[in-house]
Amino acid sequence: MALIWADIPSGDTGLYGTTTSNMLAGVWAQLSGTVTLAEDPDPNITGNVLTFGSGHARYVYAGGVQTTAGIATRLWLNAIPATSATRPWIHQFRDVSNNFVLGIRVSTTGSLQVYRDVVYLTDSGTLIGETTGPVLTAQSWRHVETKVVHSTTVGTVTIKVEGVEVLALTGVNTGAAAYAQVAIGVVAGAITVNGALSMKDVVFWDGSGSENNDFLSTVGVYYLRPTADVSSGWTPTSGTTDWDLLNESPPNDTGYIYAGDPPPAASILNVEELPAEIVGVRGIISVGRSAKSDSGDGNLQMSLSPNGTDWDDGADNPVSTAFTYYYDVSEVSPDTTAAWTPVEVNALEFKLNRTV
Numbered sequence: 001m002a003l004i005w006a007d008i009p010s011g012d013t014g015l016y017g018t019t020t021s022n023m024l025a026g027v028w029a030q031l032s033g034t035v036t037l038a039e040d041p042d043p044n045i046t047g048n049v050l051t052f053g054s055g056h057a058r059y060v061y062a063g064g065v066q067t068t069a070g071i072a073t074r075l076w077l078n079a080i081p082a083t084s085a086t087r088p089w090i091h092q093f094r095d096v097s098n099n100f101v102l103g104i105r106v107s108t109t110g111s112l113q114v115y116r117d118v119v120y121l122t123d124s125g126t127l128i129g130e131t132t133g134p135v136l137t138a139q140s141w142r143h144v145e146t147k148v149v150h151s152t153t154v155g156t157v158t159i160k161v162e163g164v165e166v167l168a169l170t171g172v173n174t175g176a177a178a179y180a181q182v183a184i185g186v187v188a189g190a191i192t193v194n195g196a197l198s199m200k201d202v203v204f205w206d207g208s209g210s211e212n213n214d215f216l217s218t219v220g221v222y223y224l225r226p227t228a229d230v231s232s233g234w235t236p237t238s239g240t241t242d243w244d245l246l247n248e249s250p251p252n253d254t255g256y257i258y259a260g261d262p263p264p265a266a267s268i269l270n271v272e273e274l275p276a277e278i279v280g281v282r283g284i285i286s287v288g289r290s291a292k293s294d295s296g297d298g299n300l301q302m303s304l305s306p307n308g309t310d311w312d313d314g315a316d317n318p319v320s321t322a323f324t325y326y327y328d329v330s331e332v333s334p335d336t337t338a339a340w341t342p343v344e345v346n347a348l349e350f351k352l353n354r355t356v
Helices: 020-024 344-345
Strands: 003-007 030-039 048-060 067-075 089-094 102-106 112-119 126-130 142-149 155-161 164-172 182-186 195-206 226-231 267-271 284-290 298-303 312-318 324-330 349-352
Touching: 003 284, 003 324, 020 030, 048 089, 067 089, 067 182, 089 142, 102 142, 112 155, 112 164, 126 164, 182 195, 284 298, 298 324, 312 324
Parallel strands: none
Antiparallel strands: 003 195, 030 048, 048 182, 048 195, 067 142, 067 195, 089 102, 089 182, 102 112, 112 126, 142 155, 155 164, 226 267, 267 349, 284 324, 298 312, 298 349
């Protein structure tokens, strides 16, 4: 497995609406400083995006420490930083103790700089590389992807903007430790951004497995909501169908479906189709927000099928008494064992099963 997490879909309200506290319910580790879910700054696009004043959003790898790590984001700067002290850190790679091992920074000219061993809440660190000229402009979305391979002697850092390589460092010291967590946005405190910094189409990946373990290129993130019931043994709190209680953004925790004990038959749903222009799929992340009503055992499993027959079963998740997001990554179709195709996604069936 190499695709780890994807979030904040372009042109959509996504999982959270404007409620950033929902991000902390099972997915993100920390929101520090001023981080909001605000309207897309591009006047031609609707939907909420992550916007940073001072602060960052941090994610911890469930798989532990990684020597190869990647971050892909679509980035909007309201203005190029005016001074050295206001240069934002856009991609950050951290160790198990949350030390800031390596960071990518926007300069006062729009170039990208790579620093290692940055001291948190200060402007100190070791500059190890910089693009030869400006690669970012203000008031425009740009897809920026960073790949880092850790080593104190033969490390590498490669950055692409809109799929074009703008920096390739080899044989460098990429910090004192490998990477257990990543962060996007601006470090709170002394380092702030000159105006708003916004991000969407956020994807994290690592170097493991045989899929998506290298540059993903200019990918987008799409949120596909349920559109119809296929079959269900679950009980809706209102109405007679499941899908219309599960397709809301932000989530409505008073309208839901529930499965009693003994567990009933699974709830199986169809979901929205991809936009017509999509020609390839890197993977699917199935997400469910769930809680149990008492302290007894209750497990949730989510599964995906391209044809209603072959299923990619997710983890068997013990559910908390607090509403929490649970998610699984599916990088290949269970029908073909190759990458999902748009045709398969458009025929997708999504299954919710109480297993305990």
